[in-house]
Amino acid sequence: MESDLTFTDQARAAQDASRSLATAGRRLKDQALHxxxxxxxxxxxxVLAANADDVAAGRASGMSDALIDRLALTPARLAGMVQGLRDVAALPDPVGDVLRGWTNPNGVQVRQIRVPFGVVGIIYEGRPNVTADAAGICVKSGNAALLRGSSSAFNSNRATVAALQDGLAAAGLPRTCVQLVEGGREVTAEMMAARGLIDVLIPRGGAGLINAVVEGSKVPVIETGTGNCHVFVDATADLDVALDILLNAKVQRPSVCNAAETLLVHRAVADxxxxxxxAALGEAGVTVHGTPQVRAFSDAVVPAADDEFDAEYLSLDLAAAVVADLDEALDHIRHHSTGxxxxxxxxxxxxxxxxxxxxxxxxxxVNASSRFVDGGEFGFGAEIGISTQKLxxxxxxxxxxxxxxxYVLTGQGQTRP
Amino acid sequence: MESDLTFTDQARAAQDASRSLATAGRRLKDQALHxxxxxxxxxxxxVLAANADDVAAGRASGMSDALIDRLALTPARLAGMVQGLRDVAALPDPVGDVLRGWTNPNGVQVRQIRVPFGVVGIIYEGRPNVTADAAGICVKSGNAALLRGSSSAFNSNRATVAALQDGLAAAGLPRTCVQLVEGGREVTAEMMAARGLIDVLIPRGGAGLINAVVEGSKVPVIETGTGNCHVFVDATADLDVALDILLNAKVQRPSVCNAAETLLVHRAVADxxxxxxxAALGEAGVTVHGTPQVRAFSDAVVPAADDEFDAEYLSLDLAAAVVADLDEALDHIRHHSTGxxxxxxxxxxxxxxxxxxxxxxxxxxVNASSRFVDGGEFGFGAEIGISTQKLxxxxxxxxxxxxxxxYVLTGQGQTRP
Structure with a gap:
């Protein structure tokens, strides 16, 4: 259906829908989510049939097993998407929260309240479950969603969005609260140029996608980040604790952005x-890429190329170096961290x-695994991504x-002297 | 001094300085501000001699009296800049504030704390007092400032920044906490491209400058806004209150962004x-630009051209129209508001x-003058601008x-199961 519309048509429809969502209230939004x-x-x-088409096309085009695994939906994964929507319905509604409020000396009352952005564009790769997750978070926060998924998941996303739109309509909200943006690369460029139509753009995916959006967009962007995360083992560290944290941060789920990618060890405890x-990393299947100082400890350590300390491996690989002191560790992190x-x-x-x-x-x-930096672990109940920008x-x-x-200001006719 | 440095040299120096400022603590920052x-x-x-040079150059180039007035410093205006720095010193320090904090079930403590951005770039026009105001706000909030002022105020800004740097040095902070960025238009382009060197860019000035920065910058921008502000007089309005608010919002200071630019009147109270x-606007020197419905009431009303309802006059001019009802007023504002x-x-x-x-x-x-939308009126004590973006x-x-x-996470060796 949407493929007959231009992107501008879709964005205008999203703006209209965002006005319905902004005033919908929690009860209606939760009904819509269910x-x-x-x-x-x-x-x-x-949805599973459409996903099977995507998987078949992926295999035919030589997609790796890892990527096929990210792409493939199963009844269990679909059930997870369904439950995710119900979980978001159970969360508090941020819209309408009063963040600050006071009364001016002249009697004018000032309140700062949370309101939706309006229209949120999400450009993402791979996993089709993001389609349902992002749609649920946008609807709950009162934002219309323009979802730009990967072409590799095109059929899955289309079937998913059609179902979500049926649900919106059943609850009496516009189907256009959630739309899939289809088309070639030029459509991504249109989204990035859509200042005044899209309020916020969120790229989710690899560093290439994120950089392209951050650098090219005229719409304000929230950068969700790549993670070149460091573990620094200080001279006074409890080495059992350090080993637990290092292994957990590297191995527990190596493909995610909060996994460790670089180990820095104070030279006082290097031996x-x-x-x-x-040894422990090797047993866990991790290849250590080390400087000569690290390689001196084991033949199992492979040489680290110059640029490996900037790499986000997202795999069972770890860069490692010895540092003279905390200052050198801070300096290394300053130069290589993705924040x-x-x-x-x-x-x-x-x-x-x-x-x-x-x-x-x-x-x-401090003395905890970076795998805890996660909306679920924070008890947030839903997460659209992890921002690595400061704005x-x-x-x-x-x-x-x-x-x-x-800001809402309420008076009884006050004017400024 | 700084003109011998490249922009990149200055930005790197600002990054170094920002690290000193980030850990400076309130006492040192307040000492520096004094x-x-x-x-x-x-x-x-x-500073006054340098400003006299700028004013003379401005007059020679045919600058308008209004712009000369914005450019000119007097002993009183300079005293205001000095007092502004002392006022900022008296304000609470936001850095280190704990916004949220909790303990996870596993004992990991999480705190969300305020930290400086790092390096803030400010691109501004006209008034040389912005140089001191912006420098003070940046230092207090722990940010290094790269100030890109107007070429018309070049000598004033240079003399001001030299004095501010003397103060920083006297307090033991790097002079490079506050730097003036000099050079031609290409330097503005360098600032907008300086992703990774500048953390946030804030344009202050007219719509042309702001649009150029918002659309061209790869660095995250805070858009400070133009204001096409509307006053809607509803059918049930107390008309004395409506007239007070309208006159105050239009006349009290017409050159600022929170002044009224458009009047919308419900047709039930138009007569x-x-x-x-x-009549009252005319007595106050305001030219009303009206639709035919408005012009029917007075020959003093001049015709409003089609695009005038999008204009930010910033002068004693006001666009005016009659609307059928609240819906038409909301629709008009939706199409013409700058937010x-x-x-x-x-x-x-x-x-x-x-x-x-x-x-x-x-x-x-509601029933109050838009002139109250102002950091000073809100009791904020200092204001870097009024953001019209949603991010x-x-x-x-x-x-x-x-x-x-x-986010600061503190544990005792916790790992993720």
Missing amino acids: AMADALAAAEAS AFLPRAI HSETIVTASIANADRFVAEVDAAAVL HARGPMALPEMTSTK | AMADALAAAEAS AFLPRAI HSETIVTASIANADRFVAEVDAAAVL HARGPMALPEMTSTK
């Missing part, structure tokens, strides 16, 4: 820590304080981060 | 209100509620809006 969940569950057969760490999540393992209050104060990142961790939202973004604010 | 005030007061003769309003400050005068709770809910603007006012900050921006946040 209706979307019902409709998606009812459409299981058509005691690195042989144990290299996502950075960890120190230490027993020293002074060093923990300096690390927290001086490392410039969305999250800084608007930094770190895991949930429903409140999907809103703007408005 | 030292900057002292140094600026001591430099009065050189009773418009003749009085047109700054919109006012309804009404006695109806239902209409006030709809106006507040449906008008999409940084500020919405990060919307409305008057003060010290807290000049910060980002950072």
Whole structure:
């Protein structure tokens, strides 16, 4: 259906729909989310059939097994998408929250309240479950969604959005609250140029996609981040704790942005820590890419090329270096960090304080695994991504981060002297 | 001094300085602000002499009296800049504020704390007092400032920044906490491309400057806005109150962004209100530009061209139209608003509620003058501008809006199962 519309038609329809959503109120939005969940569950057969077409096309084009796995939907994954919509319905509505309020000396009352952005554009790769997740978060936060998914998931996304729109209509909201944006690369460019039509653009995917959107967009962007996350093992670290944290941060789920990519070890504990760490990492299937100082501890360590300390492996690989002291660790992180999540393992209050104060990142961790930097772990209940920019939202973004604010001033005829 | 440096040199120096500022603490920053005030007061003769050169050059180039007035510094205006720095020192420091905090079930403590952006670039026109005001707000909020002033105020800005840097040095902070960015238009382009060097860019000036920065920048921008502000006089309005508010919003200071530019009158009160309003506006020196319905009330009303309802006059001019009802008023505002400050005068709770809910603007006012939408009137004590974008900050921006946040997670070795 939507493929007959121009992008501008879709964006105008989204603006109209966003006005319905902005004043819908929590009860109606939650009814819509449950209706979307019902409709998606009812459409299981058509969504899985459409996904099978995408998977077949992916295999035919030589897509890797890992990417096929990201693309493929199963009854269990679809059930997860359905449950995700119901979970968002159960969360508090951020819209209407009063953030600040006061009465001026002249009696004018001022309140700062949360309001939806309006129209949110999301440009994403791969996983078709993002389609339902993003739609649910946008509807709950009162925003119309323009979803620009990957062409590899085209059929899956189309079937999913059709079901979600059926749910919106069943609840009495415009189908255009959630739209799939179809077309070639020129449509992505149109989205990035749509200042005044799209209020916020959120790219989700690899560094190439994110950089292209951040650099090319005239619409305000929330950058969701790549994570070149460091673990620094300080001279005073409890080495058992350091090993637990390192292994967890690297191995528990290596394909995600809050996984560790670089190990920095204080030279005072290099002898005691690195042989144990290299052995344990090896047993866990991790290839360590080390500087000559690290390679001296084990033949299992492969050489780290110059640019590997800037790499986000997202795999069972880890760059490793020895540093002279905290200053060198801070300097290394300053030069290589992507500003996502950075960890120190230490027993020293002074060093923990300096690390927290001086490392410039969305999250800084002391004696805990960076895998905790996550909307679910934070108890947010829903997450649209992890922002690595400093404007608007930094770190895991949930429903409140999907809103703007408005000042409401109420008087009885006051004027300014 | 700075003219010998490339822009990249200056930006790198600003990054280094921002690290000193980020960990400086309130006491040191306040000492620096007072030292900057002292140094600026001591430099009065050189700043005024430099300003006289700018004014002479402006006159020679045919600059209008209004612009000369904006450009000219006097001992009183300079004293205001000095006092502004001391006032900022007296304000609370937003850096380090804990916005949220909780303990996860596993014992990991999470805190979200305010941190400086890092390096803030400000591109502005005209008034040389912005140089000191912006420098003070940046230093207090822990940000290094790269100030790109107008070429017409070049000598004034250079002398001002030299004095401010003397103050920074006297307090033991790097002079490069505040730098003037000199050079031709290509330097503005370099600032807009400086992703990774500048954290946030804030344009302050006319619509042309702001649009150029918003559309061209790869660095995240906070859009400070032009204001095409509407006053809607509803059918139930107290017409005395409506006239007070209209006159105040239009006349009290017509050159600023929160001044009224368009009057919309419900047709039910057009007969009773418009003749009085047109007469009172005329006495106050305002030219009313009206639709034929408005012109029918008075020969003093000049015709409004089609595009005048999009104009930000910033002068003693006002566009005026009659609307059939609240819906038509909302529709007019939706099509012409710049999203700054919109006012309804009404006695109806239902209409006030709809106006507040449906008008999409940084500020919405019920029975009060839009001139109250101002950091000073809000009690913020300092204002870097009024944001009309929905990301990060919307409305008057003060010290807290000049910060980002950072999550700090503290554990005792916790890992993710």
